[in-house]
Each structure stands twice: as structure tokens, then as C-alpha cells.
Amino acid sequence: MATILLIAEQAHGHLKKATLSALTAAQQLAQKGGGQIQAVVIGAGAAQSAQELAAYLPTVHAVEGGGFEHALAETHAAAAVEAAKKVGATDVVLAATAYGKDIAPRIAAKLAAGVASDILAVVSANQFKRAMWAGNAIATVEVTTPVKVVSVRATEFPAAQKSGSPGAVQQLGVTAPAPKTKFIEFNEVKSARPELTEASVVVSGGRGTKGDFKPIEALADVLNAAVGASRAVVDAGWQPNDLQVGQTGKVVAPKLYIAAGISGAIQHLAGMKGSKTIVAINKDAEAPIFQVADYGLVADLFKALPELTEEVKKLK
Amino acid sequence: MKILVTVKRVEDYESKIKVKPDNSWIVTEGVNYRANPFDEIAVEEALRVRDANAPSEVVAVSIGSGAAQAEIRSALAMGADRGILVKHDGFLDSDAVARLLQKVVAKEAPDLVLMGKQAVDVDDNVTGQLLAEYLGWGQATFASKKESLESPEEKAKKPGLRFGADKKTVQVAREVDGGLEVLEVQLPALITVDLRLNVPRYASLPNIMKAKKKPIEELAPAALGVDVSPKVKVVRVEAPPARTAGIKVPDVATLVKKLHEDAKVV
Numbered sequence: 001m002a003t004i005l006l007i008a009e010q011a012h013g014h015l016k017k018a019t020l021s022a023l024t025a026a027q028q029l030a031q032k033g034g035g036q037i038q039a040v041v042i043g044a045g046a047a048q049s050a051q052e053l054a055a056y057l058p059t060v061h062a063v064e065g066g067g068f069e070h071a072l073a074e075t076h077a078a079a080a081v082e083a084a085k086k087v088g089a090t091d092v093v094l095a096a097t098a099y100g101k102d103i104a105p106r107i108a109a110k111l112a113a114g115v116a117s118d119i120l121a122v123v124s125a126n127q128f129k130r131a132m133w134a135g136n137a138i139a140t141v142e143v144t145t146p147v148k149v150v151s152v153r154a155t156e157f158p159a160a161q162k163s164g165s166p167g168a169v170q171q172l173g174v175t176a177p178a179p180k181t182k183f184i185e186f187n188e189v190k191s192a193r194p195e196l197t198e199a200s201v202v203v204s205g206g207r208g209t210k211g212d213f214k215p216i217e218a219l220a221d222v223l224n225a226a227v228g229a230s231r232a233v234v235d236a237g238w239q240p241n242d243l244q245v246g247q248t249g250k251v252v253a254p255k256l257y258i259a260a261g262i263s264g265a266i267q268h269l270a271g272m273k274g275s276k277t278i279v280a281i282n283k284d285a286e287a288p289i290f291q292v293a294d295y296g297l298v299a300d301l302f303k304a305l306p307e308l309t310e311e312v313k314k315l316k
Numbered sequence: 317m318k319i320l321v322t323v324k325r326v327e328d329y330e331s332k333i334k335v336k337p338d339n340s341w342i343v344t345e346g347v348n349y350r351a352n353p354f355d356e357i358a359v360e361e362a363l364r365v366r367d368a369n370a371p372s373e374v375v376a377v378s379i380g381s382g383a384a385q386a387e388i389r390s391a392l393a394m395g396a397d398r399g400i401l402v403k404h405d406g407f408l409d410s411d412a413v414a415r416l417l418q419k420v421v422a423k424e425a426p427d428l429v430l431m432g433k434q435a436v437d438v439d440d441n442v443t444g445q446l447l448a449e450y451l452g453w454g455q456a457t458f459a460s461k462k463e464s465l466e467s468p469e470e471k472a473k474k475p476g477l478r479f480g481a482d483k484k485t486v487q488v489a490r491e492v493d494g495g496l497e498v499l500e501v502q503l504p505a506l507i508t509v510d511l512r513l514n515v516p517r518y519a520s521l522p523n524i525m526k527a528k529k530k531p532i533e534e535l536a537p538a539a540l541g542v543d544v545s546p547k548v549k550v551v552r553v554e555a556p557p558a559r560t561a562g563i564k565v566p567d568v569a570t571l572v573k574k575l576h577e578d579a580k581v582v
């Protein structure tokens with residue numbers, strides 16, 4: 001029977017939420033093409049994360065130890081391929097996060113597999129939908145190789161549900177290849193706010209903020225929201241890189257997305273069009289962002305955001 | 317040092333992209349073409365690395381139809397030394413591109429291959445990683461730097477890539493989820509660049525003139541011994557689902573009322 005291998009993503013013993021969306025995509029693939037799903041978790045803390053994932057799947061493999069401590073593409077792709085060979089995987093599925101994007105093609109190359117990246121939908125056992133030209137077109141692609149690698153846009157798939165009976169974790173012994181890459185440091189952007197891709201509300205600011213994110217942050221705080229930004233803001237160094245929403249940044253689909261001082265370039269829309277409710281606050285009534293907004297307010301954000309923050313407070 | 321940099325000819329992001337009525341591809345008539353924006357950043361970085369490590373050479377490679385000569389010329393006009401066009405008409409998947417590039421790398425033996433992280437037509441974000449694996453090289457994807465694009469370092473056009481004193485390694489800051497990671501990669505290395513690595517220069521008129529005389533070598537997939545039949549085919553292209561514009565609200569009070577009572581999101 002065909003086996004679909006899910007490559008989980010985790011940090012320090014905690015599973016990343018995007019993995020559960022990738023699992024849903026794997027389940028849809030199993031429904032359409034037949035087969036069972038197994039998973040592998042790689043890196044420091046893998047055994048613990050594997051335990052968490054075993055609530056969803058009968059068999060989860062864990063690869064831990066020396067060479068896998070840091071998420072180096074060379075070693076992690078090698079471990080994923082070892083796991084794929086061991087379970088006889090016909091499909092390898094993972095989330096299209098920075099980690100997934102880094103390793104998926106290397107896994108594909110090792111398995112002589114075609115790679116469909118950042119998919120939006122599973123059409124059939126070998127056809128997938130994906131966005132091209134900044135979301136100006138949706139393509140159906142067909143992977144023609146016997147083994148397929150698929151990376152999944154997490155916002156397009158709901159998180160998988162726990163199964164009734166918890167599964168088993170198996171340690172998988174893999175010798176890490178000597179990598180040509182060495183981890184030096186990680187400059188983490190620490191934030192007490194929810195993670196951008198996981199938050200149910202996102203408040204984003206653009207060049208219209210002129211770099212002053214205080215009104216954005218104040219509103220985010222009362223809404224328990226994540227903060228996002230347009231490319232203009234990140235390029236100027238006003239906010240960290242990983243807050244960029246868009247075609248070439250993060251894709252978000254919260255239940256509420258508030259864009260303030262953002263014009264609504266196609267590259268930005270590509271990252272937030274899937275949000276349930278979109279609010280735009282812009283002082284230019286002609287700004288393209290209003291074309292996708294459910295509620296548009298033509299106003300100065302420095303006046304409107306503090307008012308909005310106060311009104312929301314009153315509701316609570 | 318020898319640096320190979322890739323430039324893909326893509327639809328200009330300012331052009332309106334429309335899907336063909338028969339859903340086979342997008343309408344290409346009336347669309348402007350240019351080099352992939354990420355590749356311009358890769359070219360810029362290649363030039364900075366070359367100039368900080370003389371004597372060095374920058375070779376710009378494109379894979380595509382004869383028209384892609386134009387994008388190679390624009391890399392040459394920015395300052396690249398020579399070009400290579402692997403000529404092929406029609407669709408190539410990223411895997412075929414990676415295997416063609418593997419042959420070009422074998423022929424040229426560069427110390428560094430610089431590529432964009434993503435081609436803004438197909439938005440794959442896979443070619444660099446595929447190539448790194450085919451070559452058995454280390455990779456640093458999504459290269460960025462700690463300094464902002466407004467910083468004095470950027471204004472002084474300093475390379476964001478930091479080479480070891482012996483030129484055997486390169487340190488790269490990369491944009492990953494949650495922050496910036498710094499990796500050290502042994503040369504030869506493959507690096508894909510992100511938006512914040514640099515601001516690409518414009519070609520000056522004298523350099524555009526000079527570029528006309530720089531050589532562009534043409535190669536063919538068959539001569540390189542690469543079977544380019546796709547592992548991933550595009551079978552259909554359709555317009556994205558349209559989002560209907562909503563309403564304008566007159567003030568914040570109305571907005572909050574709508575969000576609370578109608579949308580039920582606050």
C-alpha cells in the first residue's frame with residue numbers, strides 16, 4: 001500500500017501548527033490516491049514533538065541526535081529521505097514554511113521526485129492547485145514522477161483533528177551526513193504577540209505609518225492580534241523581516257485582517273486575500289486595497305486607529 | 317573568485333496578468349518582460365562580491381528563448397562580465413532548469429552560485445535548492461543582512477555576504493520564520509537571495525553601451541545532455557476567485573458596529 005510521509009516541523013519539542021495543516025493535505029491525498037500516512041520529526045526535541053503528533057497518527061518516527069540539532073537543509077533533507085525510503089513513501093508532504101521551502105526541493109532531488117510547491121488544493125492523487133504570478137493566476141499542476149513531494153500553504157487547509165487512539169513513536173537511527181554548512185547563530189525576534197501565521201486577527205501597517213507602529217500595536221494588543229507589515233515598512237527597517245505579508249513574505253488568512261496605511265499592491269494582496277474579513281484604513285479613497293476590503297474607512301490612520309482601539313476596549 | 321548568477325526573463329510585475337480563455341496559460345501579448353526582481357538583487361550582490369575580491373568574474377546565465385538575451389544584456393549592463401544563454405523555446409519546469417544549471421556549473425566551476433529565491437512568474441521557490449542538492453553543495457536560502465536597506469553599509473554598497481579570510485567559507489544571514497539565522501557555508505556554495513540583501517543599481521548609459529560588446533555564449537539542452545521533459549506539468553491555468561469589494565463606512569463607530577454585529581469578528 002502506498003505510504004504518504006509527512007515531514008513535521010518543530011522547535012524545542014513543540015510542534016509547529018502549520019504541520020497540522022500539512023497533515024490535512026496529506027489526508028486529502030490519501031483519500032484521493034489511497035494509502036496510509038506516517039510522519040517523521042527531525043531535530044532537537046523531535047521525540048517530544050513526535051509524541052504530540054502521535055495524537056493524530058498511528059506511527060510517528062523521530063530522528064534526533066548530533067547532526068540534526070540545527071535545521072540545516074543538508075542534514076534534515078537527508079534524514080527525511082532516509083525515513084521516506086524506510087516507509088516506502090510514494091508521497092512526501094510538508095508545510096511551505098521557511099523550513100519546508102528550504103528542504104522540500106533537496107528531498108525531491110534525492111528521490112528523483114517532482115516537487116509541487118506551496119499548494120492550495122489537492123485536485124487528485126497527482127494534481128494540485130497553486131498560485132502563480134503573485135496570485136494573478138491559479139495553476140493546476142501535475143506531478144509526473146512515481147514519487148511526489150508536495151509543500152502545502154498552511155492557510156488553505158484546516159488543522160487536522162486528533163485521532164481516537166494515540167499512535168506510537170519510533171526512534172529512527174540516521175547517521176547525519178557531514179554538512180558543508182554550519183549554524184552560527186539565530187537572531188530571534190521575540191514577541192509576546194501571537195505568531196503572524198497562527199493569529200486569528202492581524203493588524204498590519206504600511207508606509208502610511210511613516211514608521212510609527214504605536215497605533216498599530218495598541219490596536220493589536222486589545223484584539224490579541226499579531227502585527228504584520230507591507231514590504232515598504234520592512235525594507236525601511238521599521239519592522240523585522242518576518243512580519244512581511246505578501247507574495248514573497250508570509251501568507252495569512254485570519255478571521256480579521258486590518259490594513260492601515262497600505263496601498264494594496266498585488267504582491268501584498270497575494271498574502272492576505274484569503275482572510276475572512278478585511279478592513280482597510282487609508283486616507284486615499286482610490287487606494288486599491290479598498291477593492292478587496294469588506295469594510296473600508298477613508299481616514300488618517302493616526303486618528304482612526306486610536307479611536308478604533310478605544311471602541312474595541314468598550315466592547316470588552 | 318568566479319561567481320555565476322542566474323537571471324530569468326519574467327513578466328513585468330507591473331503588467332496586468334490575464335488568463336487565456338482556453339485556460340492553457342496567461343495572455344503574453346502586450347505584456348512587458350524584464351529580469352526577475354530577485355535575480356537583479358543576486359546580480360547586484362555578485363558585482364559587490366567581485367569588486368571586493370578582485371580579480372573576480374561574474375557570469376550571468378539565463379535559460380529560455382532567444383528573447384532572454386535581453387535579460388542577460390541587462391545583467392551585463394549592470395556590470396556582469398559575460399553571459400551564457402541556454403536556449404530553449406517553451407515551458408521548462410524548475411527541475412529541468414536546475415539540471416541544466418548543474419551542467420553549466422560543471423563547465424564553469426564557479427566558487428559561488430547566486431540565484432533569486434523565487435521567480436515571480438511561477439513563484440516556485442525551488443530551483444536553487446534543487447541545484448544545490450544536484451551539486452552536492454551546501455546552501456543558504458533567503459539571504460539577507462542584519463543592516464537595513466537604509467543603513468550606511470548599504471549606501472556604501474558593501475556586500476552582505478561575509479567571506480572568511482581564506483575565502484573558503486561565506487557567512488550568510490537568512491530570513492527564516494521568527495528571525496534571522498546566520499549560516500556559514502563552505503565554498504563552492506549556493507545562495508538564493510531575498511529582498512533585503514541589497515538595492516540593485518541602475519545601469520548607466522555608458523555601461524549599457526559597453527554591455528553590447530560583452531560576449532554571450534549560447535548552449536543547447538541537447539548538447540548539455542539534459543532531458544528537459546517536465547516532472548511537473550502545468551495542465552490548466554485559471555483566474556483566481558474574485559473577492560467582491562465591500563462597503564465604505566463613514567466613521568470608526570460604524571466600523572466597529574459592523575465588525576461586532578455583522579461580521580462578528582470583534
Ligand SMILES: Cc1cc2nc3c(=O)[nH]c(=O)nc-3n(C[C@H](O)[C@H](O)[C@H](O)COP(=O)(O)OP(=O)(O)OC[C@H]3O[C@@H](n4cnc5c(N)ncnc54)[C@H](O)[C@@H]3O)c2cc1C
Pocket residue numbers: 205206207208209229230231232233244245246247248249250260261262263264265266267268271281282283284287299300301302329353354436
Ligand atoms: C518582487 C516583489 C515582491 C514584493 N513582495 C511584496 C510582499 O511580499 N509584500 C508586500 O507588502 N509588498 C511586496 N512588494 C511591494 C509592493 O509592490 C508595494 O510596493 C508595497 O506593498 C507597498 O507598500 P505600502 O502599501 O506600505 O506602501 P505605499 O504603496 O507607499 O502605500 C502607502 C499607503 O498609505 C496611505 N497613507 C499614507 N499616509 C496615511 C495616513 N496618515 N493614514 C492612512 N493612510 C495613509 C497612502 O494613501 C498609501 O495608499 C513586492 C514587490 C516586488 C517587486
Ligand SMILES: Nc1ncnc2c1ncn2[C@@H]1O[C@H](COP(=O)(O)O)[C@@H](O)[C@H]1O
Pocket residue numbers: 322323324325352354355377378379380410413430431432433434435436438439440441442443444
Ligand atoms: N529559466 C531560468 N533561467 C535562469 N534562471 C532561472 C530560471 N528559472 C529559475 N531560475 C532561477 O531560479 C530562481 C528561483 O526560481 P523558482 O524556483 O522557479 O521560483 C530564480 O530567481 C532564478 O534565479
